Amino acid sequence: MEKSSSIEQPSVNRPPLNSPVKPKSRQMKSLFYKVKNSPYLFILPYATLFTLLIIMPVLVAVFLSFTYFNTVQFPEFVGFQNYIDLFTGDTVFLQHAVSSTLLYAVIVGPIGYMMAFFLAWMLSQVPHNVRTIYTVIIYSPSVTGPIMMAIVWRVLFSGDQVGYLNYWLLEWNIIKEPVQFLQSPEFLVPVMIFVGLWGSMGVGFLAMLAGLLNVDKSLYEAAYIDGIRNRWQEIFFITIPSMKPQMLFGAVMAIIGTFNASGIAATLSGGTPPPQYAGWLIVDHASDFGFIRYEMGYASAVTVVLLLIVVLFNKISYKLFGEKD
Template identity: 80%
Template sequence: MGNNMRGKRQFKRSFYKLADSPYMFIFPYAALFSLLIVLPVAVAIGLSFTYFNTVQAPKFVGFQNYIDLFTGDTIFLQHAISNTLFYAVLVGPIGYMLAFFLAWMLSQVPHRIRTIYTVIIYSPSVTGSIMVTVVWKVLFSGDRTGYLNYWLMKMDIIQEPLQWLKSPELLVPIMIFIALWGSMGVGFLAMLAGLLNIDKTMYEAAYIDGIRNRWQEIFYITIPSMKPQMLFGAVMAIIGTFNASGVAATLSGGSPPPQYAGWMIVDHANDFGFTRFEMGYASAVTVVLLYIVILFNKISYKLFGEHE
């Protein structure tokens, strides 16, 4: 009986000691991160060295998928990579700066009005796919009943309807416009939260020390005080732009879109993975995209990360 009681007490002490361990606090995050991030990435990297048609067992082919990708896949080299980089380099920085500018403007207005404007600005990022299907396709419709064509013809700016969504030269600018319209997502909210939590006494001290205008205030006080939020916004902008897919096909009504205009790396991976069922090759495409995203994230950490 005494041994049982002693064993129970030792078990309780061990349990409480384990419960107080800091590893128990990070275990749920570590488990979910491993299950949802590390494992899928490891599986994708492993499949990228195989031929896998989703029916038969994966067959190891070494680096053949990567060789084919960079030597024989002209659509990937001429369209997917260039379109994705152009889209990301243009939409990412512009959307990022626009998010900061709008968040800074909202931080200057009273709370009740700020809440209303925040909901209005944030809502397009939530309803993005619905807006593409319902609003933008009707606005840019290529017939005379399309809103934009109707008003341009009524004002005698154009004489015939323009095929906005069928022309490769017009489709990409429309994609960029729509992306910027819906780019005020969680990064924008993070920046707004960072701006609202800056100690106001820092601005008073800065003006005593010699700051004379709002531009100096932003560059010397505001941005250094909210570097974590700026970094988070940059990472979310990078992930969002490089993860873009299906917009051109949805707008143009066909996949692939005309002359592969707006064809992204994710579109290429989805095409091989879920249309042609070449999962090994699609995995190689996603691994290349992963390395590109990591490279751009490293640049963001250089700019906004803590170097001390």
């Protein structure tokens, strides 16, 4: 019996050589690389935290601002009643909280911002070892916070002869009796602003210092060849334009820091609220209604108004220091 010279092979459905269909292993591998190199995967941790810690609290605050919520019962929808009461019936908010917050922000924000740039520029001119020591000294008040600084400054501005300022004013015969710096509204607000300026050298100051240290030195050489003759021209035409991102970051942090300040006047005066609501800030007002009176809906309306004010001032800072592109 003759054996067949060829063995029949089972038929296999193979794709043509020029077929666009890839084997499953190559498809899975390609999909894996696409997912692995996707930019969305890199921003996923940040997006998750930003949603949980920023977006969700803001949305909850906006929702609660339209309700009456005493933290015990379920929120009761009241529409715009909280905002109507806030702008038509709350004299403390309109006459004290808003005015004090704007005054504090307008003075402490720009002056603290300019001080941060000036001190950072001065430190950029000194050697590294000395710069590190001075940086820690200047930055340390912002670490303790304005409230801790207010506690420290109470000793200086105390309203009796024990207070350092009253003691020296009496010794020099400038005053005849101790001045109540922390109980008089006309003195309490300037003291609060002074304390705020003392503790305003925060993260924005460090960002400006880092920006100053990373400006390309060759730009200064080229600028002097082109006609710059002094340090002021060097700062305005080379330094500030070269560190706009750091300047913008410092401006945003200054705005957030000043509008987020709270409890300084109450800590200085030793009582809540401070005398005649002097130095009463918007965050103090929200904390009073939210954590003392337990009117979370009304307190949420106060925080929403504060958020809109902060967004407005941030828009102004982006106009000044943001890139046009």
